[in-house]
Amino acid sequence: xxxxxxxxxxxxxxxxxxxxxxxxxxxxxxxxxxxxxxxxxxxxxxxxxxxxxxxxxxxxxxxxxxxxxxxxxxxxxxxxxxxxxxxxxxxxxxxxxxxxxxxxxxxxxxxxxxxxxxxxxxxxxxxxxxxxxxxxxxxxxxxxxxxxxxxxxxxxxxxxxxxxxxxxxxxxxxxxxxxxxxxxxxxxxxxxxxxxxxxxxxxxxxxxxxxxxxxxxxxxxxxxxxxxxxxxxxxxxxxxxxxxxxxxxxxxxxxxxxxxxxxxxxxxxxxxxxxxxxxxxxxxxxxxxxxxxxxxxxxxxxxxxxxxxxxxxxxxxxxxxxxxxxxxxxxxxx
Numbered sequence: 001x002x003x004x005x006x007x008x009x010x011x012x013x014x015x016x017x018x019x020x021x022x023x024x025x026x027x028x029x030x031x032x033x034x035x036x037x038x039x040x041x042x043x044x045x046x047x048x049x050x051x052x053x054x055x056x057x058x059x060x061x062x063x064x065x066x067x068x069x070x071x072x073x074x075x076x077x078x079x080x081x082x083x084x085x086x087x088x089x090x091x092x093x094x095x096x097x098x099x100x101x102x103x104x105x106x107x108x109x110x111x112x113x114x115x116x117x118x119x120x121x122x123x124x125x126x127x128x129x130x131x132x133x134x135x136x137x138x139x140x141x142x143x144x145x146x147x148x149x150x151x152x153x154x155x156x157x158x159x160x161x162x163x164x165x166x167x168x169x170x171x172x173x174x175x176x177x178x179x180x181x182x183x184x185x186x187x188x189x190x191x192x193x194x195x196x197x198x199x200x201x202x203x204x205x206x207x208x209x210x211x212x213x214x215x216x217x218x219x220x221x222x223x224x225x226x227x228x229x230x231x232x233x234x235x236x237x238x239x240x241x242x243x244x245x246x247x248x249x250x251x252x253x254x255x256x257x258x259x260x261x262x263x264x265x266x267x268x269x270x271x272x273x274x275x276x277x278x279x280x281x282x283x284x285x286x287x288x289x290x291x292x293x294x295x296x297x298x299x300x301x302x303x304x305x306x307x308x309x310x311x312x313x314x315x316x317x318x319x320x321x322x323x324x325x326x327x328x329x330x331x332x333x334x
Contacts, residue, residue: 097169118142182298197258
């Protein structure tokens with residue numbers, strides 16, 4: 001028995017050593033560290049120029065279009081091609097996507113033919129200037145043949161692969177960044193809407209009764225369901241233009257179509273905004289919504305505003321239909 005003692009001791013030492021090594025992660029593969037594509041923070045960015053690929057196949061119009069955005073006094077604005085209003089939430093998400101992007105792998109260290117990766121002259125390119133005066137050029141190319149990723153090059157560095165989902169959050173166009181919704185409403189803040197138009201005039205008003213969990217709503221002084229009121233506000237809030245926003249001063253010889261006065265409670269204060277709807281004799285199917293500051297004109301199809309203008313009639317028709325259905329059910333039961 002004694003001759004087995006050394007062997008048993010050696011085995012015990014090996015077991016204890018193995019357990020210790022396992023607990024210290026000696027047998028685990030070191031996780032690959034994600035490599036940031038740009039190596040920047042979102043707060044580092046001072047300006048960006050977007051060069052979008054041309055969608056025109058004719059030689060004369062083959063040059064990419066570009067848009068320039070810059071940060072001034074803490075606010076992002078577009079300076080080229082025009083000082084269009086921007087969607088602040090989209091801008092913030094975009095900058096986070098750019099700073100947070102990871103590269104998956106290096107495809108070619110010293111590329112000699114960028115065209116085969118879709119990284120040529122007609123690729124999407126972002127010229128990024130940082131607050132410390134550094135410049136970064138980000139070029140986004142084509143799809144990898146066997147992976148859900150896109151070819152990307154930073155400055156004149158290697159061609160790398162970046163996940164397509166990540167690229168989708170980075171490769172935004174000028175249209176994606178614009179604020180395309182003219183009505184700045186928040187359903188939780190709105191206390192009244194007053195519409196004065198050609199076809200109808202109505203007043204939607206809310207009141208919060210003491211101890212009530214929900215606000216009550218009236219339309220022209222008559223009570224209506226809260227769901228109907230909130231639905232209308234949501235529809236107006238989500239109306240969006242399909243065209244570029246125009247300077248209101250560019251519109252000449254306009255004809256008034258409606259005004260919408262919006263009263264909201266913001267940070268305990270009552271704020272009233274007035275939106276005007278105008279048409280041009282040459283474009284009768286469009287209504288230009290002028291923002292309260294009088295600067296911008298959003299072109300909306302006239303029929304998209306009919307739901308708002310005809311809200312009282314639509315609600316009345318719905319109530320009549322509901323009553324008729326109830327009477328039919330009662331008759332059938334008898």
